[in-house]
Amino acid sequence: MAIVQIQITRKNITAIILALTISFMLFACSKAQNTEQAVSMGKLMGHSQEGAGQTYTPVEKSRAISFPQDHLAHNDFRQEWWYLTANLETEQGKKLGLQWTQFRIALTPEELFSASDEKTENEQSEKNSWVSKQLYMTHAAVTTQEQHFAEERWSRQHPMLADVSTAPLTIKIDNWRWIGTGDELFPASLAVDGDQFSYQLSLNANAPYQLQGEQGYSIKSADGSVASHYYSQPFIQVSGQVTLQGESHQVTGEAWLDREWSSQFLNKDQAGWDWFALRLDDGSTLMLFQLRGEPDSETSFYSGRRMFADGSGRNIGSDEIAIEVLDWHQIDTSRYPISWKINIPSESIQLTTQALNPDAKIPLSISYWEGPVVISGSHQGEGYMELTGY
Numbered sequence: 001m002a003i004v005q006i007q008i009t010r011k012n013i014t015a016i017i018l019a020l021t022i023s024f025m026l027f028a029c030s031k032a033q034n035t036e037q038a039v040s041m042g043k044l045m046g047h048s049q050e051g052a053g054q055t056y057t058p059v060e061k062s063r064a065i066s067f068p069q070d071h072l073a074h075n076d077f078r079q080e081w082w083y084l085t086a087n088l089e090t091e092q093g094k095k096l097g098l099q100w101t102q103f104r105i106a107l108t109p110e111e112l113f114s115a116s117d118e119k120t121e122n123e124q125s126e127k128n129s130w131v132s133k134q135l136y137m138t139h140a141a142v143t144t145q146e147q148h149f150a151e152e153r154w155s156r157q158h159p160m161l162a163d164v165s166t167a168p169l170t171i172k173i174d175n176w177r178w179i180g181t182g183d184e185l186f187p188a189s190l191a192v193d194g195d196q197f198s199y200q201l202s203l204n205a206n207a208p209y210q211l212q213g214e215q216g217y218s219i220k221s222a223d224g225s226v227a228s229h230y231y232s233q234p235f236i237q238v239s240g241q242v243t244l245q246g247e248s249h250q251v252t253g254e255a256w257l258d259r260e261w262s263s264q265f266l267n268k269d270q271a272g273w274d275w276f277a278l279r280l281d282d283g284s285t286l287m288l289f290q291l292r293g294e295p296d297s298e299t300s301f302y303s304g305r306r307m308f309a310d311g312s313g314r315n316i317g318s319d320e321i322a323i324e325v326l327d328w329h330q331i332d333t334s335r336y337p338i339s340w341k342i343n344i345p346s347e348s349i350q351l352t353t354q355a356l357n358p359d360a361k362i363p364l365s366i367s368y369w370e371g372p373v374v375i376s377g378s379h380q381g382e383g384y385m386e387l388t389g390y
Contacts, residue, residue, distance in 0.1 A: 055109035056263035059227045065216035067209065068183040070231070070259070073104055073164040075134055080104050080261030082164075082171050082178070084190070085277055085384035086201075086238050087372055088253035096242065096251070097143040097356060097372030097384065098199060099150075100178075100190060102171050104157075104164075105135045136162035138173040140192045142199070142242060143360045143371045149244070151194040152364045185233070185257070190240075201240035203255060205233050208311030212287065213303070218260075220291055221267055222301050222318070228262035234277065234285040235309050254279060256384065269293055270301075272389015274323075274337070276353065280379040284308050286349070288316070288342065290323060292389065306347055320346045329358040334390045336361070336369045351377040353385065 057076040074080055086098040110133070134157035141150040153173050155162035162173040169180035169188075180188045186205040192198060210232045212218045218230035236255035241248055256277045266272075271294050278286040285307045293299035302323070304316035327339035338355040353373040360371025369387040 061217045078263040083258040086255035088251040090249040099141040103137045132156040149196045199242040205236045207235035207309045230260045233257040275386040278383035280381045
């Protein structure tokens with residue numbers, strides 16, 4: 001794995017440490033190892049959320065999503081991601097899953113950064129050249145029935161290191177790059193060159209974008225206190241090459257892109273989430289998530305959307321969704337639910353999902369389970385599942 005050097009100055013080292021801790025808690029992707037850690041990190045997270053709406057830009061229902069502008073970074077929000085998952089097949093008929101995600105994490109709010117102490121001429125030059133208030137982290141993974149590979153890269157934001165820019169739209173960290181066309185996300189090429197795997201893909205999409213929730217305003221809690229701006233492109237055609245441990249494979253298949261940004265993602269009563277991106281054999285797609293309450297709260301919040309290639313779709317309310325775990329799988333010290341029953345009577349959907357590879361844990365600086373699933377029941381198909389907070 002290539003190492004991207006980050007110049008750390010005395011003035012931003014505290015912000016970087018805080019941002020890493022915040023990202024760890026925000027994504028709820030790994031548990032604290034003991035009660036003392038949980039308490040201390042919980043206090044830090046609680047403190048960091050105080051006044052979030054006054055420092056970071058809040059998510060507001062009145063804000064309309066606009067293309068192509070919203071393909072770019074939203075630096076005034078605390079965090080966001082460009083998230084691609086793909087279900088592919090080799091020329092020999094072997095199934096594999098592929099993930100690429102670029103995260104952006106703000107080190108400090110815009111106004112606090114710009115209102116820092118007076119600087120000498122040299123310090124100001126340093127700021128203009130290298131100091132950044134944005135941190136990027138990118139995850140890439142390939143999963144087959146027998147193997148699972150995952151790698152990551154970190155970098156500050158800088159045009160030469162990691163950035164999101166236009167003309168053409170480029171989302172990059174070092175030489176891992178999504179390159180679109182003009183100001184648009186598609187058609188695009190995606191290239192990742194890791195130590196254990198690499199891929200070079202062509203991505204095409206002709207379907208309209210789907211705005212999740214209420215026109216892109218996606219509620220993440222029953223009381224509506226947490227929300228994000230969220231849109232998807234679940235109808236992407238993929239072709240290209242995937243190389244695993246030196247062996248190259250020509251692949252084709254379909255992919256799903258999620259774009260989401262917010263300034264607070266979980267509240268204090270939420271422990272993590274289970275997210276599904278499912279492609280059904282009738283041509284529709286289903287986005288579904290469960291935000292789980294803490295063990296002692298016994299409450300979860302559900303949301304979903306059934307989507308079609310013509311741009312139409314229907315939101316699915318929390319009271320319409322019933323899901324239950326059918327099977328668990330132990331990985332290291334954590335147990336992950338790798339098979340689920342999903343029942344949505346209003347959509348005549350009764351599904352069972354099964355992980356293609358139960359061992360698809362992402363063992364990076366932030367740990368979570370992410371991998372392809374196979375669908376059976378009222379519909380056949382395939383898709384992707386993400387499990388955090390276990």
